[in-house]
Amino acid sequence: MKIREFEKSDLENLFGTLSDPDVMTYIEDPYTFEDTQALLEDVLSSEERSIHAVEDDDGNYIGYVIFHPYEADSYELGWLLNKSEWGKGYASGLTEMMIEEARKKGMNAVIECDPGQEVTKHIAEKFGFRFDEVYDGCNVYRLQLVEPVPAKGVLLETERLIITEMTPDMAEDVHKNSLDEDTRRFVPDEVFETLEDAQETIEFLMSQYGAADGPLVYALITKDANKNIGYVQLVPIDNGDWEIGYHVAKPYTCKGYATEAVSAFLPVMAKMVGISEVYGIRLPENAASGRVLEKCGFRSFFTGEGPYHGGIYEIDKSVWRMELCE
Numbered sequence: 001m002k003i004r005e006f007e008k009s010d011l012e013n014l015f016g017t018l019s020d021p022d023v024m025t026y027i028e029d030p031y032t033f034e035d036t037q038a039l040l041e042d043v044l045s046s047e048e049r050s051i052h053a054v055e056d057d058d059g060n061y062i063g064y065v066i067f068h069p070y071e072a073d074s075y076e077l078g079w080l081l082n083k084s085e086w087g088k089g090y091a092s093g094l095t096e097m098m099i100e101e102a103r104k105k106g107m108n109a110v111i112e113c114d115p116g117q118e119v120t121k122h123i124a125e126k127f128g129f130r131f132d133e134v135y136d137g138c139n140v141y142r143l144q145l146v147e148p149v150p151a152k153g154v155l156l157e158t159e160r161l162i163i164t165e166m167t168p169d170m171a172e173d174v175h176k177n178s179l180d181e182d183t184r185r186f187v188p189d190e191v192f193e194t195l196e197d198a199q200e201t202i203e204f205l206m207s208q209y210g211a212a213d214g215p216l217v218y219a220l221i222t223k224d225a226n227k228n229i230g231y232v233q234l235v236p237i238d239n240g241d242w243e244i245g246y247h248v249a250k251p252y253t254c255k256g257y258a259t260e261a262v263s264a265f266l267p268v269m270a271k272m273v274g275i276s277e278v279y280g281i282r283l284p285e286n287a288a289s290g291r292v293l294e295k296c297g298f299r300s301f302f303t304g305e306g307p308y309h310g311g312i313y314e315i316d317k318s319v320w321r322m323e324l325c326e
Contacts (some may be wrong), residue, residue, distance in 0.1 A: 001054065001055070001057060001061075001090065001093055001094070001097075002054070002055045002059075002245070002321075003052050003054055003065055003067075003094070003098075004052060004053050004055065004150055005049060005052060005063075006040060006043050006049070006051070006052065006053050007039070007044075007053075008044065010040065010053055011036065011037060011040055012063065013053070013061040013115065014036050014039070014040055014053075014064070015031065015033055015036040015283060016024075016082065016189075017040070017063055017080055017081075017082055018030065018031035018035070018036050018039070018080075018299040019031055019032075019033075019036070019149060020082070020083055022083050023080060023081070023082065023083055026113070026114035026116060026117050026288050027080070028231075033070035034047065046225065048062035048068065048069070049068075050066060050067070050068035051065065051066055051067075051068075052067060053066050054079070054081070054090070054094065054242070056085075056090075057208070061223035061269060062081055062082055062084075062085045062090065063079065063080050063081035063082050063085060063090075064076070064079070064080055065078065065080075065094050066079065066080075067098050067101065067102075068108045069107075070291065071110070073104065073107060073108055073146070073226070074102075074107055074108040074109065074110045074142070075098075075101075075102045075107045075108075075110070076109075076110045076111070076112060077095060077099070077102070077109050077110070077111050078111065078112070078113075079094050079095070087200060090127065091119070091120075091123055091291060091318065092123055092127075093113075095123055096127070096128055099127060099143065099145070099251070102145055103145045103146075103230045106146050107145065107146065108142065108143060108144055108145045108146060109129070109142070109143040109145060110140060110141065110142050110143075111123075111124045111129055111141045111143075112135070112137060112138040112139070112140050112141075113139055113141075114137075114138060114139075115134075115137075115138075115139050119142075121139065124141040124143075125141075127143065127226055128143055129142060129143045130142055130143070130224065130225070132225050132227075136211060142224070142225055144223075144224050147223075147234045153165030153209070155218050155265075155268065156264055156265070156268055157223075158260050158261065158264045159260065160222060160223055160224065160257070160260060161220050161222060161223065161257065161260060161261055161264075161266060162220075162222075162223060163218045163219070163220060163221075163232060163261060163264070164203045164218060164219055164221060164223040165218060165219070166205050166206055166217060166218070166219050166231075167202075167206070167219075168199065168202060168206075168227055170202060170219055171195055171198040171199040171202055172195060172198070173219075173228035174192060174198040174201070174202060174219075174228070174231075175192045175194065175197070175198035176249070177228070177229065177230055177249035178190060178191045178192045178198070179191065179192075179246070179288050180249070180250040180287055181192075182250070182286075183247060184291070186283055186286045187245075187247070187309060188246075188309065189309050189310065190247065191279065203209050205217045212273075213236055214234060214235055214236045214242070214273075215233055215234065215235040215236065215245075215308075216233060216234045216235075216269065217231050217232075217233040217245075218231060218233065218255065218265070218274075219231050220232060220248065222252075222257075227252075228247050229248055229249050229251075229252040230246065230247045230248040230252070230257070230261075230277070231245075231246065231247055232244075232245070232246045232258075232260075232261045232262055232265045233245040233246065234265075234278065237279065238307075240276075240279070241279055242273060242275055242278050242279065242288070243278065243279045243280070243281055244262060244265075244278050244279070244280050244293075244320070245314055246258050246262055246292070248260060248261075253288070255275045258287075258292045259292050259296060261296070262292060262293075262296045262297045264299075266278060266297075266309045266320055267322065270322050273320075275324070276321060276322040277317070277319055277320065277321050278320045279294040279317060279319050280298045280316070280317070280319070280320065281306070281308060281315055281316070281317050281318075282315065282316055283308065283314070283315060283316070284314060284315070284316050290316065293318050293320075294318075296320065296322075297320050298319060298320045299316070299318055299319060299320075300316055301317060301318060301319060302315075302316070302317040302319040303315070303316050303317075305326040
């Protein structure tokens with residue numbers, strides 16, 4: 001099997017692929033000859049060719065592959081084979097070849113497909129791709145082939161997370177991540193209703209890095225998919241004390257990310273700020289937050305009325321001490 005560049009003489013071959021309704025079921029309407037001719041002209045005139053012809057071992061055209069830049073760190077892989085070649089293992093073989101090519105380029109790999117494309121889903125999972133998101137109606141599967149390049153201002157890394165300074169390009173993620181019922185219920189002042197609200201807040205938070213008075217807020221970025229899923233923070237409260245804070249977006253909760261982030265963040269930040277105690281303050285009904293604090297070494301010492309996010313509420317207060325965790 002061979003992947004090669006398209007040539008002008010491939011027009012009939014390409015038309016045979018794109019005009020078959022069965023082949024095009026999950027793509028779009030079958031192409032006319034004129035549509036195919038226009039596509040081939042675009043391919044041949046492009047400096048960065050996105051589709052490439054495929055030949056079997058006897059040199060016969062059997063379809064084409066998609067292989068082109070998808071994001072800054074990824075290539076998209078795909079294939080469209082003539083119906084007569086289905087079930088012969090070509091799709092798996094081509095996927096393996098394209099993964100190796102992406103690896104050589106120092107890039108990760110992405111496969112997009114319609115939710116109904118079970119064969120494509122099966123092949124993606126076979127090669128270790130992980131479902132990441134639905135984008136524009138398609139399922140997106142990702143394969144991490146190279147380590148993510150840490151963003152400027154990285155504080156630390158854990159097994160699954162990069163904990164890094166906020167940057168302006170995070171505004172949309174910060175805005176969307178804040179819009180869930182738990183945030184509205186437990187920390188309403190950390191809901192950003194508009195993109196502009198998030199942008200203004202990030203500008204302020206960026207100005208606090210290196211300052212002694214905080215707040216010190218860091219984004220949580222997943223290593224496997226480079227996704228911004230929330231934040232962890234150290235916030236000054238009364239009498240020179242500091243409070244821990246954290247939020248993980250709803251789609252990523254119940255996966256241990258908050259515990260992983262907070263447990264790694266605490267000793268680093270305590271040394272940076274020059275403190276040995278950090279407080280955890282929550283509403284008693286926020287049981288999930290209580291579990292995270294307990295797993296990270298916080299010990300509850302007060303339940304009753306106290307200040308919380310600009311008001312007086314029934315709260316639970318706990319403390320983490322550096323010497324207990326060394």
